[in-house]
């Protein structure tokens with residue numbers, strides 16, 4: 001049941017943001033975790049019913065963490081009809097060496113991982129790289145940026161890498177994490193745990209995640225509202241001069257809804 005809901009939400013994200021085009025070769029970045037594994041299964045189901053052809057290529061990066069055992073996961077991917085490509089690169093030692101004590105490993109770890117995966121996609125000529133971030137990752141990032149970084153930003157469903165070589169997509173952008181957890185158990189994904197992050201964790205992220213979860217017990221639609229807010233920006237209700245022509249306000253006629261107000265001011 002969860003899988004069908006996830007499929008529908010994923011189709012909605014793909015069509016809303018034009019994530020996959022005819023003929024795309026999509027590299028599915030799997031980490032050995034539940035999110036990207038479920039993404040592979042759901043994208044495969046969508047591919048089989050899609051009105052246009054595209055292909056999926058699961059790739060996993062073995063960062064040489066002690067105890068990172070790939071075999072069971074590789075076999076599980078094979079049962080889904082795919083051959084898993086495993087890249088091997090010892091970023092583990094670099095992350096341990098370069099991260100200051102008490103700081104989260106995730107920042108450097110994910111930067112190094114991104115570089116290796118992006119290079120591989122470029123070398124193999126993949127048009128898209130699919131990442132398994134879900135609705136609750138987007139919401140948590142939004143609040144972290146608000147609380148700690150002084151900006152309103154989240155994780156976009158589609159973006160071009162800084163060097164312009166890769167297009168990254170997040171097909172699970174609308175999907176709640178709880179549905180992914182349920183689907184992952186039903187699919188018996190042999191999850192490979194990350195020893196690095198469990199050793200020091202990303203405390204701020206975990207706190208924000210818990211905050212959203214706690215509030216959701218009182219306000220069940222709060223997470224959905226957070227997601228919708230990212231699709232519903234009211235530049236006129238914020239303070240950013242680069243997105244709203246405050247200096248030209250006197251010259252325009254304001255009336256009607258915020259949307260009308262915005263378009264009238266921005267078109268001045």
Ligand code: SF4
Pocket residue numbers: 105106107109110194195196197198
């Ligand atoms: S969760 Fe683990 S593998 Fe992922 S970025 Fe953090 S340290 Fe790296």
